Amino acid sequence: DIPFIPGPASDSFFTGNMHTLAAAPSDAAAISYTKTHGGIVKLNGILGVSKHVLLISDPAALRRLFGASTGQWDSSSRNLASIKSLFGPGVSAVEGADHIRQRKFIVQALTPVQTRGMIDSVQDASQSMRRMLNKSCPGTKPVQLDMLHWARRVALDSLTMFAFGVSLHAMEKPEHAHDLLHTFDSMLEDCMGKTSEMQYFLRETAVAGIYPSLLGIAMTDMQFFRSTMGTTKRLTQFSEWVRKEREEMGSLGGGSDLLSSLYKANQAESAKSKLADHEIRALIGMVLFAGHDTVSTTLAMFLNDMARYPTVQQRLREEINAKRAEIGGDEVKFSQDDYDSMPYLNAVLKESMRINPVLGQTFRTNRAADVLPLSEPILCTDGKMWSEIAVAGGTLVVIDIMGSNLREDVWGKDAREFRAERWLDSEEKVVPREKTPGMVYGSLLNFVAGNRTCPGWRIAILELQSFICDIVEGFKISAVPGNGEIVREFHGVSILKVAGKPVKGGEVPLILEAIPGKA
Ligand code: HEM
Numbered sequence: 001d002i003p004f005i006p007g008p009a010s011d012s013f014f015t016g017n018m019h020t021l022a023a024a025p026s027d028a029a030a031i032s033y034t035k036t037h038g039g040i041v042k043l044n045g046i047l048g049v050s051k052h053v054l055l056i057s058d059p060a061a062l063r064r065l066f067g068a069s070t071g072q073w074d075s076s077s078r079n080l081a082s083i084k085s086l087f088g089p090g091v092s093a094v095e096g097a098d099h100i101r102q103r104k105f106i107v108q109a110l111t112p113v114q115t116r117g118m119i120d121s122v123q124d125a126s127q128s129m130r131r132m133l134n135k136s137c138p139g140t141k142p143v144q145l146d147m148l149h150w151a152r153r154v155a156l157d158s159l160t161m162f163a164f165g166v167s168l169h170a171m172e173k174p175e176h177a178h179d180l181l182h183t184f185d186s187m188l189e190d191c192m193g194k195t196s197e198m199q200y201f202l203r204e205t206a207v208a209g210i211y212p213s214l215l216g217i218a219m220t221d222m223q224f225f226r227s228t229m230g231t232t233k234r235l236t237q238f239s240e241w242v243r244k245e246r247e248e249m250g251s252l253g254g255g256s257d258l259l260s261s262l263y264k265a266n267q268a269e270s271a272k273s274k275l276a277d278h279e280i281r282a283l284i285g286m287v288l289f290a291g292h293d294t295v296s297t298t299l300a301m302f303l304n305d306m307a308r309y310p311t312v313q314q315r316l317r318e319e320i321n322a323k324r325a326e327i328g329g330d331e332v333k334f335s336q337d338d339y340d341s342m343p344y345l346n347a348v349l350k351e352s353m354r355i356n357p358v359l360g361q362t363f364r365t366n367r368a369a370d371v372l373p374l375s376e377p378i379l380c381t382d383g384k385m386w387s388e389i390a391v392a393g394g395t396l397v398v399i400d401i402m403g404s405n406l407r408e409d410v411w412g413k414d415a416r417e418f419r420a421e422r423w424l425d426s427e428e429k430v431v432p433r434e435k436t437p438g439m440v441y442g443s444l445l446n447f448v449a450g451n452r453t454c455p456g457w458r459i460a461i462l463e464l465q466s467f468i469c470d471i472v473e474g475f476k477i478s479a480v481p482g483n484g485e486i487v488r489e490f491h492g493v494s495i496l497k498v499a500g501k502p503v504k505g506g507e508v509p510l511i512l513e514a515i516p517g518k519a
Pocket residue numbers: 075091092093103106163286287290291292294295298358359362363446447448451452453454455456457459460
């Protein structure tokens with residue numbers, strides 16, 4: 001039973017260990033709890049919301065949790081409520097039959113075949129970024145740039161094209177996309193994660209419905225209230241703009257983008273399964289959120305890793321140059337198969353994502369009591385060894401993505417080190433299947449698993465492959481001398497900041513130098 005599971009002492013009467021977990025940079029608290037107590041840790045919850053919370057990275061427990069029948073374990077009610085207040089009833093905000101129905105449309109629109117059809121949109125955005133970076137780095141003069149800012153722009157252009165078939169031109173004309181680019185920065189910071197302990201406590205109790213939520217939040221935290229309202233308004237405007245643009249273009253339903261596929265599939269559905277207009281609007285906002293900062297943060301963190309490990313960067317550049325020569329030079333575009341057949345590119349990408357997951361943790365609750373098996377027995381505080389744990393219905397679980405990606409029994413003694421070579425063997429050899437809870441990409445938990453597995457993982461990897469090839473082929477990347485390391489702050493999605501010099505919205509300053517004849 002949960003009371004006997006080992007875990008840290010409470011840090012606070014009001015927030016137990018939960019504020020520490022949310023506020024510590026780069027998942028430091030979760031890493032330390034897991035290191036001390038193992039793959040299943042009992043945390044103290046928030047007063048009046050949940051007494052105990054489980055932090056889980058044990059592969060057997062996660063396998064059960066992700067593999068359980070649909071609806072047994074699902075997103076926590078806190079997650080569902082806060083996402084709904086921002087985006088409306090889109091796929092991530094609904095559960096049960098509504099979730100299955102909405103998710104089916106997104107999954108159908110992002111199959112391997114559909115994703116391959118989106119490559120032109122991705123590469124156009126990527127090429128445009130390369131041209132703009134080139135303008136910013138004249139000659140071979142090293143220039144300091146905020147690569148998080150550039151990553152956000154390229155991810156926004158790519159996403160709006162492959163998902164909605166409209167271009168925002170955030171790359172060439174950032175002022176056009178200014179509003180959207182800033183919506184998420186402020187929304188993430190003001191509505192999710194890091195804040196003072198008391199505000200965090202009031203927010204969490206309000207979202208849990210302990211007092212009327214928006215009214216309660218408005219009374220305690222004006223910034224949260226304004227930002228939530230502002231985000232919802234801008235996303236609604238964006239969804240309406242997309243629909244109008246596409247209707248004017250006369251192409252809604254006729255393109256290779258996600259919205260067209262979704263629209264076509266919806267027309268063929270029975271009245272009972274169809275998506276209603278307000279659901280499509282919520283889905284547009286949801287996809288915009290889910291597919292933008294996740295990709296840009298992963299890219300910026302990857303580029304930071306390239307600056308930290310110059311020999312890795314150089315070896316990667318040599319592989320890209322060799323592939324370029326093989327396909328016939330600069331005029332030819334890489335295909336999806338070209339990207340997939342660069343072993344070092346994919347090894348470095350997986351290693352960077354393993355060490356720096358953009359979501360270090362996410363939340364689940366069980367709708368009914370369950371028993372979680374453990375991969376190895378643990379000594380509980382009742383003095384007994386237990387190899388499975390009974391979990392009462394309604395228990396809040398923190399899925400420890402970071403902990404899972406760093407487990408020594410899965411990844412080896414050097415699990416905390418950046419070592420891309422580990423991926424150069426076959427994946428099955430690197431991480432035996434039976435040691436993982438059924439992930440979709442490289443045995444990593446970054447896209448989670450089970451009924452809420454990220455449906456956008458294939459297109460996200462294609463985008464990252466394309467953006468990385470364009471930047472690393474054209475520019476040498478190095479760290480800014482004297483700058484602190486980059487830390488991840490948890491705001492639902494991570495925001496990247498320079499340690500000791502945090503700026504709102506985050507930044508990843510790096511030095512870029514154009515490679516003659518390549519940029
Ligand atoms: C590196 C990039 C990405 C990462 C790391 C990532 C990660 C995730 C994770 C962890 C979840 C599950 C969250 C949870 O249940 O707690 C998720 C859900 C989702 N993602 Fe992604 N994602 C990425 C890119 C994308 C892209 C490009 C798209 C859109 C094309 C997308 C669309 C979605 C949607 C719609 C959901 C909700 C699924 C559901 O609730 O059933 N994601 N993503």
